[in-house]
Amino acid sequence: MxxxxxxxxxxxxxxxxxxxxxxxxxxxxxxxxxxxxxxxxxxxxxxxxxxxxxxxxxxxxxxxxxxxxxxxxxxxxxxxxxxxxxxxxxxxxxxxxxxxxxxxxxxxxxxxxxxxxxxxxxxxxxxxxxxxxxxxxxxxxxxxxxxxxxxxxxxxxxxxxxxxxxxxxxxxxxxVFIKLSLEREVKERLTASDIAFTRIHSTPLPLTNLVWMVVVEDSASFRVTQVSILKKQIVSHTLLLRGNVDKCSDPIKRIKEFTKGYYTIDIDGRGYFYVNDLRFSSLESLYPAAYVVRFKVDETTCKVQRTHPKRGITPGNIFDLMRKVF
Incomplete structure (x- = not known):
């Protein structure tokens, strides 16, 4: 906190x-x-x-x-x-x-x-x-x-x-009750729709407990949604591919350990790639702006930089959050 x-x-x-x-x-x-x-x-x-x-x-x-x-x-x-x-x-x-x-x-x-x-x-x-x-x-x-x-x-x-x-x-x-109820409902809907998944992660958005981020993992990708508790509906949906690199195995291993496996990798084409932690929620809805914790890795030296956490708490996003709540 x-x-x-x-x-x-x-x-x-x-x-x-x-x-x-x-x-x-x-x-x-x-x-x-x-x-x-x-x-x-x-x-x-x-x-x-x-x-x-x-x-x-x-x-x-x-x-x-x-x-x-x-x-x-x-x-x-x-x-x-x-x-x-x-x-x-x-x-x-x-x-x-x-x-x-x-x-x-x-x-x-x-x-x-x-x-x-x-x-x-x-x-x-x-x-x-x-x-x-x-x-x-x-x-x-x-x-x-x-x-x-x-x-x-x-x-x-x-x-x-x-x-x-x-x-x-x-x-x-x-x-805790909201989280358990939400995850149970998500699992039931995925099963009823015959959608394969391996794990589910959920956490509330910043500032409130009335809109939650739900991350559904399968073998190659993540479905990231924002769910309004009062509206009982999905208010945002994104599909993210996990991605992979065969370089800098030591720092990447530690980053993966920190993220508990909830990560994506983006290659920027300019000698760097990003490892993104999906577990943290943001008021932003669109990626990559919605990533809160990102690690920037130099492909040549394997030097790692961590971007400052950004939770998207801006007046515009707060107004959008209110719209999602009610």
């Missing part, structure tokens, strides 16, 4: 745990602790573009670092905060916002290496866009309510915060 979503979630958790003890500092500590895992972005620049994709949400997002790091920070806070509060209090103030970050991120497409360094497997449920305005609205409304009721008794404000977190949890559950 984006940094703002993590910060708001951490602030609500921090308030629920410690507002009656350390006041507004509880929100600040929660917001900071919830963004600790993303410190890895400061180090990705020291890696080549392919390996950098594995560094992000790698060990920094592991359960091992969360537990050990939160214990160290709790000892530090206990020692230097000059308060009578226990180690357990400070540990929860760091641990739970940190845990919220890892928990939220596993619902995105990117994948989170929870079990590093013991396993490089990346957990991803592909059911939440990295930026979701509905989720941000719930979180922002909860924060505003906490400020509005700031003079109320702590137990009442704590209940408001917990209610906000329950709503967030239910929203995540709703998206």
């Amino acid at each position: 984006d940094s703002l979503t993590h910060a708001l979630t951490g602030a609500i958790i921090g308030h629920a745990l410690g507002d009656n003890k350390i006041g507004p500092k509880a929100m600040i500590l929660g917001a900071v602790a919830a963004n600790i895992p993303d410190f890895d972005v400061a180090f990705t620049r020291f890696f080549d573009p392919v390996e950098a994709m594995f560094v992000h949400r790698g060990f920094s997002h592991s359960l091992l670092l969360m537990v050990s790091g939160s214990i160290l920070l709790a000892f530090f806070l206990k020692r230097f905060a000059r308060t009578q509060y226990s180690f357990g209090f400070w540990w929860l103030m760091v641990l739970l916002p940190w845990l919220s970050h890892l928990t939220m991120d596993i619902f995105n497409t990117y994948g989170t290496a929870l079990f590093e360094p013991f396993s490089s497997f990346r957990v991803s449920f592909d059911s939440m866009a990295i930026i979701d305005v509905n989720l941000l609205f719930i979180l922002a409304l909860t924060i505003l309510a906490l400020f509005f009721f700031r003079k109320k008794q702590y137990r009442f404000k704590q209940l408001v915060g917990i209610l906000g977190l329950v709503m967030v949890t239910l929203y995540f559950a709703l998206n």
